[in-house]
Amino acid sequence: DPTVDVLGLPDGVKLVFLDIGLGMIVFTCILGQLTTQVNASHCMIDFINNYFALFTLYTAMAIEFSGVMHASYLIQNILAVVSGKPIKSNEEPRSGFTLIFFWGRVLMSLAILGFCLAVTLSALFNGQTMMSVKYPSIPNGVSVFLFFFFMAVVGMLEGMQIAFFAVAKLPAEERGTSFFGKKTCDLLFKGNGQNLPGFMIGRQLTVVFSFFLVASITGLNITPGEGNNISGISDGAQSFLNYGFHGAVITTILASITWQLAASAFPIAFLNNPVTYILLCIALFLEWTGLCAGAWV
Structure with a gap:
């Protein structure tokens, strides 16, 4: 509500920091991600030498075992066939049960995944997401476009991270094979190499911003019991969907893992993409602004 007073801040500041969410984005980046990443990079053993790290590992393994994200393995196998690079694994070949x-x-x-996409697209076309609450002036069709656009942005940034580290080990003359590929490498690895960690900072800020927008796009604005449930599902199922797990499944598989696998299979192709150069410049600019410089403290 723009009429509510918050620390006496002007309406323009409240719009940027609260309505658009810049305050929460910076807060999440610095305290929720970058600070822990910086600490972990310097104190790797100490960072995992606690029960919370063990709990996190077991939780992640349980989620993987559940198979909810196993569609990623199908994508991995397809990309392995297309790229001609066999999948390297220490596990025994699967057989039988x-x-x-x-x-x-x-x-x-x-x-x-198909069900989650159906739920999201149905809600978007019917104006039943949080987009209609936060940004009521945006048409439903534009919301659908923004949904795929920001997922692509997140995917590109996830893939760029993998591709950059993959080509960092290559000789300079082999890193880019096109005009934009060479410009990307020249910008990324110039000087003493500070642009690579700078990209990681700016990338994180861009990813969090995009995820916040995707969360608004996929979040459902449906009250169970009013007869507006998606596809006529039960009130209990609708209440479960309102937590946003469908958005988490979509973004994890289609906006993160898929692009990382593609980048690991085709790192040079990622570098040669002009969008990569544009996003690199944006990420470096965001890092230059100092919005997340507090993470280094």
Whole structure:
């Protein structure tokens, strides 16, 4: 509500920091991500030498075992075939029940992903997401476009991170094979190499900003019990969807893991993409502004 007083701030400041969410974005970047990453890079053993790190590991392993994200393995296998690069693994080849169990979870994951996409697109076209609350002037069709656009931005930034570290080990003359590929490498690795960590800072800020927008786009604005449930599902199921897990599944698979796998299979192609150079410049500019410089403290 723009009429509510917040520390006596002008309406323009409240619009930028609260309505658009810059305050929460910077807060999340510095305290929720960058600070821990900086500390972990300097104190790797100490960072994981606690029960919370162990709990986090077990939680992540449990989620992976559940198979909700197993559609990513299908994408990994497809990219391995396309790129001609075999998948390297220390695990024994799957056979028998293990093979059936694995591909069963892949099919389950694809079904879940399809359902999540159907829920999101249906809600977007019907104006039943938080976009209609936060930004009522934006048409539903534009919301659909923004949904895919910002997922692509996040995906590119996720892939760029993988591609940059992959080509960092290559000789300078092999890093880029096109005009934009060479410009990207020249900018990224020039001087003493400070632009690479600078990109990581700016990238994180851009990713968090995009995720906040995607969360608004995918978040459902449906009250169970009023007869407006998605596809006529039960009130309990609608209440569960209102937590936003469908958005988490979509963004994790389609806006993160898929692009990382693609970048690991085709790092040079990522570098040669002109969008990569544009996003690199944006990330470096955001880092230059100093919005997240507090993470180094």
